[in-house]
Amino acid sequence: MDFSIKFHEKTKHSAESVYGSTWSLDWDNRPFPFKVYPDLVPITLSEDYKIQEKSALDAISTNPEKSDKIRFNKQLLTTFLFFTGGISRVIKHPEHSFYMRTASATGALYPIELYVITQNFSDLENGVYHFSVGDFTLNQIRKGNYFKHLSNNCSESEIDVRSPLTLLYSSYAIRNSWKYRTRSYRHWFWDGGVMMANTIAIASAFNLQSKIITSFNDQALNKLCGLTDKQEAIIALISFNQDDIADLRTDKKNNFITNVPNIKLDSLKLAKKAYNFESIWDIHQKTSFLGREDLQKWNDDVNSCINFIKIKKPNKIIKSFSQIDVLDLEKTILQRGSTNRFKQEPIPKESFLLILKSANSGIPSDFLPNNESTFLDCYINVHDVMDVDSGSYHYDIANNTLSLLKPGNFRNETSQLCLGQQLFGSTNAIIFLLTNLEKIVHHFGDRAYRVAQLEGGIVSGKLYLSSYALKFGARGTTFFDDEVTKFFSPHANKKSVMTAVGIGIPDYKTKAGKKLKPVYTREKITQELINHLT
Ligand SMILES: Cc1cc2nc3c(=O)[nH]c(=O)nc-3n(C[C@H](O)[C@H](O)[C@H](O)COP(=O)(O)O)c2cc1C
Numbered sequence: 001m002d003f004s005i006k007f008h009e010k011t012k013h014s015a016e017s018v019y020g021s022t023w024s025l026d027w028d029n030r031p032f033p034f035k036v037y038p039d040l041v042p043i044t045l046s047e048d049y050k051i052q053e054k055s056a057l058d059a060i061s062t063n064p065e066k067s068d069k070i071r072f073n074k075q076l077l078t079t080f081l082f083f084t085g086g087i088s089r090v091i092k093h094p095e096h097s098f099y100m101r102t103a104s105a106t107g108a109l110y111p112i113e114l115y116v117i118t119q120n121f122s123d124l125e126n127g128v129y130h131f132s133v134g135d136f137t138l139n140q141i142r143k144g145n146y147f148k149h150l151s152n153n154c155s156e157s158e159i160d161v162r163s164p165l166t167l168l169y170s171s172y173a174i175r176n177s178w179k180y181r182t183r184s185y186r187h188w189f190w191d192g193g194v195m196m197a198n199t200i201a202i203a204s205a206f207n208l209q210s211k212i213i214t215s216f217n218d219q220a221l222n223k224l225c226g227l228t229d230k231q232e233a234i235i236a237l238i239s240f241n242q243d244d245i246a247d248l249r250t251d252k253k254n255n256f257i258t259n260v261p262n263i264k265l266d267s268l269k270l271a272k273k274a275y276n277f278e279s280i281w282d283i284h285q286k287t288s289f290l291g292r293e294d295l296q297k298w299n300d301d302v303n304s305c306i307n308f309i310k311i312k313k314p315n316k317i318i319k320s321f322s323q324i325d326v327l328d329l330e331k332t333i334l335q336r337g338s339t340n341r342f343k344q345e346p347i348p349k350e351s352f353l354l355i356l357k358s359a360n361s362g363i364p365s366d367f368l369p370n371n372e373s374t375f376l377d378c379y380i381n382v383h384d385v386m387d388v389d390s391g392s393y394h395y396d397i398a399n400n401t402l403s404l405l406k407p408g409n410f411r412n413e414t415s416q417l418c419l420g421q422q423l424f425g426s427t428n429a430i431i432f433l434l435t436n437l438e439k440i441v442h443h444f445g446d447r448a449y450r451v452a453q454l455e456g457g458i459v460s461g462k463l464y465l466s467s468y469a470l471k472f473g474a475r476g477t478t479f480f481d482d483e484v485t486k487f488f489s490p491h492a493n494k495k496s497v498m499t500a501v502g503i504g505i506p507d508y509k510t511k512a513g514k515k516l517k518p519v520y521t522r523e524k525i526t527q528e529l530i531n532h533l534t
Helices: 003-010 015-019 056-061 074-085 147-152 174-205 218-224 278-286 292-307 316-320 329-335 349-359 411-417 437-444 447-469 481-487 522-533
Strands: 087-091 098-101 112-118 127-132 137-143 165-172 209-213 232-241 377-382 391-396 401-407 429-435 473-477 496-504
Touching (some): 003 437, 003 447, 056 174, 056 447, 074 112, 074 165, 074 174, 112 174, 112 232, 165 174, 174 209, 174 278, 174 447, 218 232, 232 447, 329 447, 349 429, 349 447, 377 401, 411 481, 429 447, 437 447, 447 473, 481 496
Antiparallel strands (some): 112 127, 112 165, 127 137, 209 232, 377 391, 391 401, 429 496, 473 496
16 A cells, blocks of 8 residues: 555656756667557458537537447447547658657657457457557457456446447557656556547547446456556556347357457567566556455445545536537547647637536546546646636636636746746646545555546546637646645645646647548558567
8 A cells, every 4th residue: 555655756757856867768769659460460440430520518528328329330439449549640750750649648659559349349240459550450359259258357337248349548668668767657547548538528429328447457458458468558448338238138149258368469569678667567566456356345445435535516517608619529639739839819718617617527437436526626827818817726626616826927837847848838827637646545545546647637638628629729748746736735735746738729720630541551560660670
């Protein structure tokens, strides 16, 4: 217990750790951005896919209580995969191109891989698949129906054995630790959470009930996906439920597979040197669940945390702003891309509050007792919002109001808090998401460290989406941990920063991203990776 608190302390940014460091990037060992299985036969995805039209703010801020009856097929799966983690822009560079994806990631390293478990699709065999982003295909990892196995290895009743689809998010550690070293363990959940914000919004646009699942037997699911120990690990799942499945099929009819042998699949290594950060695998091990007892305890702890968790009010405010011009979700995701320069013009208060409200709306998950609760507190520096005095604020999630903590122009302080990055002082506002880590780790145990970081990632993703839905811009940022807490104290006493996002108006016109054709074939991506390693 408390191993995670120690890890958090050790990975804090301070002036000393950042400015006193002599460490530099090993460019020669830069990891390749795509996982490649050279010997698996690629299965093509759909070419024609689209998110059901829905105002992005509605999609981001609502979670359907019941799913519509929808056909699960390759087309729907392709929609989820592309808009969660597909390539929407290519930035050509003389040395190598950057393949920018539909959800943001720290340092554009995109370390999160997606796996898919399907059942009873009309045009895809039951099985476990890997989403190969570079050539936009699926790799079949296992054949057969694994829903019973999945259900057995998650908290009770979280995965309906009749569910047609589950997405699994893994972190391929070296892709991010190459740059961010031990602190990159936090990024597993930031980058994963940002992608999950897209997934749950897409589900909502289709009127599908989704749920983020963080309580699972780590070893069992890593093995199910054929992941290599100390290389890659599952961080969370999203399941999609369909209450209306008329025939409750029996185990026998569905031929559920519960005996899951080890599987050895050859994927190419991504970097020349296989260096590892043992401290990352240590914290991952210490926050792992091993069996049913852990899963049961998690359920009990979630039910009893209602006493200290923050409760929001139902989402009335969103509706009253429906006259504001809002992009639909598909356009929002394609338009999104981290803002590089912010215009020095104010944003309206209504839009600002709408972004905050939408981003802080409920997250369907197995770590919050209900959709209207949260572990997080929003602390904000307002730099330029119409009818709001500049200053530092605490945002009251329940009432969608701001309480002034300290008046003043804090642009310089914001830049300073964000590791001296001037860009963040030039935003209209910056939102820091804090939580009382000790309190939640004492209640739930070390596993809660993962979910606190993950909730930070999800809300950051929602802040990105909500800002772009209203045609503004956004950019995530890192921070000097203790300096942020100090800046917002005494209100923020004892709280730790999980994530931070600056929002504002982009000072340039950006071309929307596109549903690009696959940027590689399997042969080409394999060859490129081999070249990369020589
Ligand atoms: C959680 C998070 C933290 C980030 N931190 C920083 C940062 O400290 N400085 C910065 O310039 N960009 C930061 N970014 C932005 C990414 O580095 C940038 O988005 C990346 O190039 C990916 O581009 P995209 O968002 O256009 O896909 C962050 C993004 C996220 C999601």
